[in-house]
């Protein structure tokens with residue numbers, strides 16, 4: 001069943017065409033990986049999907065989108081800002097509610113950030129900040145995950161743990177990656193972008209790492 005349908009003649013910035021035409025159905029229950037050389041348009045496509053389907057999607061942007069002068073707790077809590085009243089959100093900014101802290105803390109434990117709940121994001125390493133953005137997406141609990149290189153700052157075992165966690169918590173996901181082996185391990189469907197076109201769209205079971213390396 002198609003969950004999101006993306007149709008566009010061209011995606012780009014001002015007069016600059018990056019890719020298109022694009023016709024893409026994202027089916028419920030599939031983990032789709034976007035691959036392709038740096039600059040080919042993966043983020044452009046992912047951000048377009050988000051802009052058209054904000055209410056159904058949790059986004060982990062490449063730049064993470066964290067507020068560095070706020071705590072880890074507050075950044076994760078932002079995943080659910082729209083669920084609560086303005087008053088609750090303001091109160092929670094000033095004095096975090098125990099109930100919300102109790103919801104966030106188990107996620108931080110699963111991401112190796114148990115002792116960082118009230119640390120400022122500015123004081124964290126790049127890999128820790130990336131895991132905060134992952135925690136925010138998990139906390140948001142949207143039907144679809146859109147993640148732009150969500151494990152780029154993590155070492156191999158940690159990257160695999162985070163990919164597994166995302167896979168277990170989001171039945172439908174579109175994720176950009178540069179690591180073809182990881183793409184084959186975690187993706188059920190792989191799309192490669194080259195020269196402004198979606199040139200490959202195949203189940204991962206039919207693909208090999210060497211076939212995917214041709215798109216780099």
Ligand SMILES: Nc1ncnc2c1ncn2[C@@H]1O[C@H](COP(=O)(O)OP(=O)(O)OP(=O)(O)O)[C@@H](O)[C@H]1O
Pocket residue numbers: 013016018036037038039040041042043044045062
């Ligand atoms: N905000 C922007 N304004 C203008 N051009 C942009 C903008 N963002 C990206 N581009 C351009 O669009 C093209 C595609 O960029 P995009 O970020 O989608 O590539 P990507 O495949 O995600 O790259 P990477 O793997 O390096 O993240 C590039 O030529 C880039 O310079």
